[in-house]
Amino acid sequence: MPELLTLSEWDKLVYKNNSHSLNTLRRWARDGYIYPAPQKHGREYLVEKSAIYRNPHRTTSKLQRAIACSTVSPQIRTSRYGSSPEKIF
Structure with a gap:
């Protein structure tokens, strides 16, 4: 089973010094910008450690x-x- 991280943890891992606000990360999760799609557990999203950002409207x-x-x-x-x-x- 893949390791799951919160959106903030994933953002720090992927973007290091250029972190994004939690609202932006939640919007990305809702709108399908993160692949594979994050899972919502209660009030927070959990995303696989190996997930990537992609633009679905490209x-x-x-x-x-x-x-x-x-x-x-x-x-x-x-x-x-x-x-x-x-x-x-």
């Missing part, structure tokens, strides 16, 4: 857009990505 990669372009009709592709899929690469 835009798709060029490869993902290229795959999407190859599976949709030309009209939809043009409206989403412009005149041609070559611009993606």
